[in-house]
Amino acid sequence: MNITQLTLEQTPPLSVPFRFFLTAPLFGILAALLLLGSGPTIFSSRWSLEVITLTHLLTLGFISMVIFGAFLQFLPVLVGSPVPYPRLVSTLLHLLLTIGSLSLTSGFMMTQVVLIEMALVLLGLSFIGFMSIIGYSLIRTKSNAATVTAMRLAWLALAITVVLGLILGTGFGYGYNLSSLAKLTNLHLGWGLLGWVGLLIIGVAYQVVPMFQITPPYPAMVKRWLTPLIFLTLLTWSGFYWLFNLNNFSWILFGLMDLIGIEFSLFALVTLQLQSWRLRKLPDVTLDYWRIGMIGLLLSFILGLAGLIWSDLSDTPIYQLQLGILFIAGFILPVIQGMLYKIVPFLIWLHWQNQQLNILTPVRLVKIPHMKQIIPDRWARYQLWVYFISLILLIIVALYPSKLIYGVSMSFMLAFALLTYNLYRSLWLYWSVSQQLIAKSMMENPIS
Amino acid sequence: METITTLLSQQHHDCDKLFAQAEESVATTQWECASVDFDRFRAAMEQHFIREEQILFPQVENHMGHTEGPTAVMRMEHQQMRQIFTEMAACIAHLDQEQYLGLAETLLILMQQHNAKEEQILYPMSDNLLNHQLPSLLEQLHQLGNNKA
Numbered sequence: 001m002n003i004t005q006l007t008l009e010q011t012p013p014l015s016v017p018f019r020f021f022l023t024a025p026l027f028g029i030l031a032a033l034l035l036l037g038s039g040p041t042i043f044s045s046r047w048s049l050e051v052i053t054l055t056h057l058l059t060l061g062f063i064s065m066v067i068f069g070a071f072l073q074f075l076p077v078l079v080g081s082p083v084p085y086p087r088l089v090s091t092l093l094h095l096l097l098t099i100g101s102l103s104l105t106s107g108f109m110m111t112q113v114v115l116i117e118m119a120l121v122l123l124g125l126s127f128i129g130f131m132s133i134i135g136y137s138l139i140r141t142k143s144n145a146a147t148v149t150a151m152r153l154a155w156l157a158l159a160i161t162v163v164l165g166l167i168l169g170t171g172f173g174y175g176y177n178l179s180s181l182a183k184l185t186n187l188h189l190g191w192g193l194l195g196w197v198g199l200l201i202i203g204v205a206y207q208v209v210p211m212f213q214i215t216p217p218y219p220a221m222v223k224r225w226l227t228p229l230i231f232l233t234l235l236t237w238s239g240f241y242w243l244f245n246l247n248n249f250s251w252i253l254f255g256l257m258d259l260i261g262i263e264f265s266l267f268a269l270v271t272l273q274l275q276s277w278r279l280r281k282l283p284d285v286t287l288d289y290w291r292i293g294m295i296g297l298l299l300s301f302i303l304g305l306a307g308l309i310w311s312d313l314s315d316t317p318i319y320q321l322q323l324g325i326l327f328i329a330g331f332i333l334p335v336i337q338g339m340l341y342k343i344v345p346f347l348i349w350l351h352w353q354n355q356q357l358n359i360l361t362p363v364r365l366v367k368i369p370h371m372k373q374i375i376p377d378r379w380a381r382y383q384l385w386v387y388f389i390s391l392i393l394l395i396i397v398a399l400y401p402s403k404l405i406y407g408v409s410m411s412f413m414l415a416f417a418l419l420t421y422n423l424y425r426s427l428w429l430y431w432s433v434s435q436q437l438i439a440k441s442m443m444e445n446p447i448s
Numbered sequence: 449m450e451t452i453t454t455l456l457s458q459q460h461h462d463c464d465k466l467f468a469q470a471e472e473s474v475a476t477t478q479w480e481c482a483s484v485d486f487d488r489f490r491a492a493m494e495q496h497f498i499r500e501e502q503i504l505f506p507q508v509e510n511h512m513g514h515t516e517g518p519t520a521v522m523r524m525e526h527q528q529m530r531q532i533f534t535e536m537a538a539c540i541a542h543l544d545q546e547q548y549l550g551l552a553e554t555l556l557i558l559m560q561q562h563n564a565k566e567e568q569i570l571y572p573m574s575d576n577l578l579n580h581q582l583p584s585l586l587e588q589l590h591q592l593g594n595n596k597a
Binding site: 214342370 | 464465467468469471472475524528535546547549550551553554556557558560561564568
């Protein structure tokens with residue numbers, strides 16, 4: 001490790017992560033609007049353009065959006081090296097990802113090939129750019145901590161996801177038929193959801209679950225073996241799935257997928273257990289979101305297992321769709337929202353703190369609002385409840401498609417609107433307190 | 449084998465426990481306990497800071513030949529935490545639960561990201577850098593604790 005380059009003061013400007021965090025909930029609202037516009041038929045098949053659009057609004061516009069911002073913010077803390085030219089890099093990545101996601105999803109909805117072609121270029125560039133920055137840091141760091149290992153594996157999974165996505169998009173964009181469309185799509189989904197996002201969440205959990213609630217650390221065995229095992233199982237599954245005829249090997253494929261399910265369930269159970277041993281017993285929105293996420297993860301495994309036992313269930317056209325819904329809306333989205341409620345107030349507080357250290361003399365320091373004043377617990381909890389109710393309704397409607405879908409869409413729209421409100425309100429508070437700090441420093445040094 | 453990483457990381461965990469205890473007492477409005485618990489937490493943190501600022505950081509800075517860089521940032525974050533301690537102590541004096549809990553949340557995240565940087569970057573680097581003088585350094589770190597206790 002080159003210590004002359006190691007500085008731990010690498011907080012990038014607030015705008016670097018915030019542009020991503022503030023864009024994400026808007027994509028959530030778009031997804032809810034799409035749900036509303038499509039009505040009960042949306043869940044009739046997982047191959048409908050509406051479903052593909054909905055998936056990408058959430059995976060690119062919400063999930064990847066937040067992950068991009070979080071990485072640009074926290075990579076320095078994790079590996080001790082700052083992202084170069086943070087403003088330029090974040091502006092470019094954010095524009096490419098935002099316009100690319102909009103272009104891809106509107107291309108799907110309107111079956112406009114030119115939009116999809118444009119999206120492939122934009123999204124390709126944004127992910128390649130993002131992966132180069134992250135990849136460089138992950139190679140450079142000498143650390144073999146469990147979180148870093150998980151992130152390296154997640155990086156590989158992302159690379160596979162992106163390549164498969166580009167192949168699929170090219171097929172769609174140029175209108176030729178891919179003979180293995182279904183297989184490629186399932187691989188793209190598997191590597192994206194289980195590999196990239198799933199492994200990343202586990203790696204992040206190793207760090208933040210013990211930190212936020214003061215719990216014991218994850219068991220050393222789990223930290224050492226779980227993510228490599230998931231990666232290898234996914235790789236084996238992909239090999240069998242791609243190379244062999246499905247019918248002869250369906251039990252192996254199901255078995256391997258259920259093994260992945262067991263591995264993720266182990267993670268969920270250990271996390272719930274650690275959280276029950278937490279020293280901080282106070283109510284906490286982030287904690288509740290994580291618990292919802294872990295239960296959502298367990299439910300998706302139970303549904304997976306049920307599909308293995310009762311083929312009547314897994315043969316229905318919407319079974320895989322139900323699995324996807326549980327995994328995305330029941331596991332990934334709650335965890336990410338929970339994280340936002342910790343990251344956003346802390347970063348705002350940190351920037352005020354740094355600002356006042358830079359412009360005010362120590363004796364004149366003013367009292368800045370604390371984290372619970374930046375996003376009040378009450379508002380975070382309203383949002384959590386609305387999301388939770390939306391999720392329950394969504395699960396019901398995914399199992400028994402009905403007109404309830406309209407209620408679900410409205411409810412989700414409200415959940416994402418509240419999230420938007422909570423995040424934008426915090427930004428507004430940031431600006432107004434920041435102005436006060438500047439005004440105060442002018443009073444202190446009227447000449448400057 | 450004991451290293452800088454194991455010794456000082458353990459202290460972080462000990463302080464975490466004291467933090468949670470104080471927060472619990474405030475949350476249940478047991479103000480007398482809260483005052484005792486908070487003082488214990490603050491004293492443990494202060495002792496840990498002093499060990500770093502007076503023993504570990506100067507050695508690291510000696511080796512690097514300057515005082516800018518990681519240790520400067522760590523010192524600054526210690527100051528930030530000390531400022532919050534002062535505000536938290538005032539909350540206990542004024543029995544202001546809401547403000548205390550908000551500050552506690554803020555302190556926790558500040559403290560945890562600070563600890564993570566130390567445990568994952570600074571301490572392993574120090575173990576590496578100060579390898580040859582590790583036994584005497586560890587003894588000093590222990591001794592300072594004993595004198596203060």
